[in-house]
Structure formats: structure tokens, C-alpha cells
Amino acid sequence: MKAVLLKESNKVVVEELSVPQLDKGDILVEMKACGLCGTDIEKMHGQYTAARPVLGHEAAGIITAVGEDVDIFKVGDRVFPHHHTPCYNCHFCKHGSETMCSSFRTSNLDPCGFAEYFRVPAFNIQQGGVLKLPGSVGFEAASLIEPVSCCIRGLNRCGVSRGDSVLVVGAGPMGLMHLQLLKQLGAQVLISEINPVRIAYAEKMGAHQVYDAAKADVPSTVRKDTDGRGVDVALVAAGSSKTIVQALKSVRKGGTVCLFGVPVVGSVLDYDFSNIFNSEISIVSSYGSTERETKEALRMIEEHRIDTASLITRRFRLEEFEKAVETAMKGDSLKIVISP
Ligand SMILES: [Zn+2]
Ligand SMILES: [Zn+2]
Incomplete structure (x- = not known):
């Protein structure tokens, strides 16, 4: 074989x-x-x-x-x-x-x-x-089933609820799976992406806002679109340190940054960590999934959700x-x- x-x-x-x-x-x-x-x-x-x-x-x-x-x-x-x-x-x-x-x-x-x-x-x-x-x-x-189950666990860990604004950094397959799940949770979904093909996918799948991160200053645009606050949750569905910094700068005071994409080994952040304390930002990472989430993912796929x-x-x-x-x-x- x-x-x-x-x-x-x-x-x-x-x-x-x-x-x-x-x-x-x-x-x-x-x-x-x-x-x-x-x-x-x-x-x-x-x-x-x-x-x-x-x-x-x-x-x-x-x-x-x-x-x-x-x-x-x-x-x-x-x-x-x-x-x-x-x-x-x-x-x-x-x-x-x-x-x-x-x-x-x-x-x-x-x-x-x-x-x-x-x-x-x-x-x-x-x-x-x-x-x-x-x-x-x-x-x-x-x-x-496996990738969707990982998204479900990540979203549960950062506690997204109805009405939350969520920035998803990266519109690859995982970012777009999150988009589909977040819309069902009743969240307002903003997407940041640099690849024009993926930007088009995100728009087609119904993101509320899609930012071209190659052109726009995402954190300040996000703030404009959220009454100056920043998003409740910023979810990193990409691997580079730059995207993590973008998420940290886009989240509101008291908000949560979810590390979902796998950072490359040796990644170092160019970010002033005093902001994390001063703005009470929570950083939550999510690795893998258990059978609770694989069963839920299978059910969602079966029900065409x-x-x-x-x-x-x-x-x-x-x-x-x-x-x-x-x-x-x-x-x-x-x-x-x-x-x-
Ligand atoms: Zn995987
Ligand atoms: Zn064990």
C-alpha cells in the first residue's frame, strides 16, 4: 500500500x-x-x-x-x-x-x-x-470533523457569546470555518486577510467586514467599526507573530485574544506587554480537540450547519x-x- x-x-x-x-x-x-x-x-x-x-x-x-x-x-x-x-x-x-x-x-x-x-x-x-x-x-x-472540532473547542475556550464582535485574523480554511461557526453563534464577524482570493471567499461566506491587511491599518479600522472600542474577541487563525500583534492591538480593553493558528517555533512578539495588563487582555490558546468536540462537529456537519x-x-x-x-x-x- x-x-x-x-x-x-x-x-x-x-x-x-x-x-x-x-x-x-x-x-x-x-x-x-x-x-x-x-x-x-x-x-x-x-x-x-x-x-x-x-x-x-x-x-x-x-x-x-x-x-x-x-x-x-x-x-x-x-x-x-x-x-x-x-x-x-x-x-x-x-x-x-x-x-x-x-x-x-x-x-x-x-x-x-x-x-x-x-x-x-x-x-x-x-x-x-x-x-x-x-x-x-x-x-x-x-x-x-477534526478541524471543525478544533474550532469548536477554541471558541468554547474563549467564551464567545451572541452579539460579540469577533475579529478573525486569516481567512484560510480554518478562519472560514470559524466564520461559519461564529455566524451561528450570533457574533458579528470581522475578517483580516492579505490574499485577494481568500478575501473574496470571506466576503462570499458572509463576513460582516473584510479588511485587506496588506492595505488597511487593521487595528485602527477595527476600532472605527466597533464604536472606538476594539473587538470583544480577536482570533488568530494564522501563524506569524505579526498576526498575533494585530490581534492584540485590535481587541478591546478586557477582551480576549485566542491563539488558534500554530505559531512557528521561535516566534517572538514585537509588542509592549504592559498593554496586556493595563488593558486587562486575556490570551487563550487552543490546541486540538476531544471527543466532546468531534461529536459536536459531526452533528453540525450532518445537520448541514x-x-x-x-x-x-x-x-x-x-x-x-x-x-x-x-x-x-x-x-x-x-x-x-x-x-x-
Ligand atoms: Zn489540523
Ligand atoms: Zn490524561
């Missing part, structure tokens, strides 16, 4: 491997769709250090084999397997930091999500990480992986989905 592997010095190869062997309690999934994430690209560039660099974590597929003692799943089940699952039993899990659990980062799909077949370890299954897909949810739509079709703009096969990455890096597409 084919699998995309990250080798020494961050070289990516599509390799021929044997299909993984199952241990007791494992399942084997035939991948049908797997989304390409910005963090996959950061991993290829050695810029991502939050977890072991395994590529492909937004996968969905069909179970083709089950290990000994697996009774809740059978061959033929259509599933979304969460690549990371917490233990729900350690200090971190019991104190609401499930994605900081050491099991969370060590549990993973084997060899990865960008493979014709992958093994889902018994641990992920026991922790409720595998969800059965309703017949009405296609594999491509299901590949958005997320417009998955508008978010997926390009499709590639496993052997075209390199081309998919090049396309993603150009930034003119939204979500790219890989199929076998």
Missing part, C-alpha cells in the same frame, strides 16, 4: 509499505479522504513541535479488518478515527486540559492518515475516538501529494483533500 512518510531532514516520500498488522483491540481503516492541514506543512518544514511529526490527521474511511476483542465496530463500518485521544484519567484530563494529556500526543494513526490503510490503536478506540458516520455524511465532509462543500476547493490523490502541498502553499485554495 502507498503511504506518505516524513523522512530525515524533512523529506516527504510516497512509499510502498505493507498493510499494518493488527494487535488485540485495533482496527484497520481503508482511507477514503484525508484533509491536508497547515500543520502538516509546518511539520514538513520542521516548524511544528507540538507532537511527533506524523502527516495526515483529518482522515475518514471504511473498516476493513478488526482485531481480537473488538465488538463495537465491524468490517464495513464507515468511520472517523480521531488520531489523538486523551486518557481522561490523569491530572491534566481531570483538570480540563485533556489535550495536554501525555497520551493525547502519543496516540496516533499507524503509519499516518495519508496512507491507503492505517491502523487505529485499541487505545484510541477504547477512549471513544472512533465515530461511526451516518449514511448522509460523505467521506470528504467527514474529513472536516457547516457548509463543507464551500470549504473544500481542491482534491489530489496520494501519489500527487507533492503537488497538493505546492498548491496549498500558494494560498489560493481552501481545504485540500487527499484520496487514495
Whole structure:
């Protein structure tokens, strides 16, 4: 079977491997769709250090084999397997930091999500990480369960409520997923973006304001549009330190900045931190999601509350992986989905 592997010095190869062997309690999934994430690209560039660099974590597929003692799943089940699952039993899990659990980062799909077949370890299954897909949810739509679940957790963590003004910095696939979720929460959504193609997407998807950050001074324009206050929440769905500073300068006194996009390793802010105290700004980061959010994401996708079709703009096969990455890096597409 084919699998995309990250080798020494961050070289990516599509390799021929044997299909993984199952241990007791494992399942084997035939991948049908797997989304390409910005963090996959950061991993290829050695810029991502939050977890072991395994590529492909937004996968969905069909179970083709089950290990000994697996009774809740059978061959033929259509599933979304969460690549990371917490233990729900350690200090971190019991104190609401499930994605900081050491099991969370060590549990993973084997060899990865960008493979014709992958093994889902018994641990992920026991922790409720595998969800059965309703017949009405296609594999491509299901590949958005993981990214949507991360957005849901981020928004819960920063406590957005109806009527809040929210600036989303970055209108890539994640920024636009946030836009869709925020509109349903009844928030007023402002978007800041530099790429004209993505600016057009944000306008089409109904953002209340879209700022061209290449031309406008976003923080002062945001203030003008919020009675001089600044936004209640500024959510960074991009990776550069500049975008974090833009969010810090756009949020109101007492507001919250949510770090959702993954900052590149070694990022340093050019920002006077006394403002954080003087303006009582809260900084909340959000990493990953748990089964609470994956279930909620699946429900939202099933009920068409997320417009998955508008978010997926390009499709590639496993052997075209390199081309998919090049396309993603150009930034003119939204979500790219890989199929076998
Ligand atoms: Zn991701
Ligand atoms: Zn734990």
C-alpha cells in the first residue's frame, strides 16, 4: 500500500509499505479522504513541535479488518478515527486540559492518515475516538470533523457569546470555518486577510467586514467599526507573530485574544506587554480537540450547519501529494483533500 512518510531532514516520500498488522483491540481503516492541514506543512518544514511529526490527521474511511476483542465496530463500518485521544484519567484530563494529556500526543494513526490503510490503536478506540458516520455524511465532509472540532473547542475556550464582535485574523480554511461557526453563534464577524482570493471567499461566506491587511491599518479600522472600542474577541487563525500583534492591538480593553493558528517555533512578539495588563487582555490558546468536540462537529456537519462543500476547493490523490502541498502553499485554495 502507498503511504506518505516524513523522512530525515524533512523529506516527504510516497512509499510502498505493507498493510499494518493488527494487535488485540485495533482496527484497520481503508482511507477514503484525508484533509491536508497547515500543520502538516509546518511539520514538513520542521516548524511544528507540538507532537511527533506524523502527516495526515483529518482522515475518514471504511473498516476493513478488526482485531481480537473488538465488538463495537465491524468490517464495513464507515468511520472517523480521531488520531489523538486523551486518557481522561490523569491530572491534566481531570483538570480540563485533556489535550495536554501525555497520551493525547502519543496516540496516533499507524503509519499516518495519508496512507491507503492505517491502523487505529485499541487505545484510541477504547477512549471513544472512533465515530461511526451516518449514511448522509460523505467521506470528504467527514474529513472536516477534526478541524471543525478544533474550532469548536477554541471558541468554547474563549467564551464567545451572541452579539460579540469577533475579529478573525486569516481567512484560510480554518478562519472560514470559524466564520461559519461564529455566524451561528450570533457574533458579528470581522475578517483580516492579505490574499485577494481568500478575501473574496470571506466576503462570499458572509463576513460582516473584510479588511485587506496588506492595505488597511487593521487595528485602527477595527476600532472605527466597533464604536472606538476594539473587538470583544480577536482570533488568530494564522501563524506569524505579526498576526498575533494585530490581534492584540485590535481587541478591546478586557477582551480576549485566542491563539488558534500554530505559531512557528521561535516566534517572538514585537509588542509592549504592559498593554496586556493595563488593558486587562486575556490570551487563550487552543490546541486540538476531544471527543466532546468531534461529536459536536459531526452533528453540525450532518445537520448541514457547516457548509463543507464551500470549504473544500481542491482534491489530489496520494501519489500527487507533492503537488497538493505546492498548491496549498500558494494560498489560493481552501481545504485540500487527499484520496487514495
Ligand atoms: Zn489540523
Ligand atoms: Zn490524561
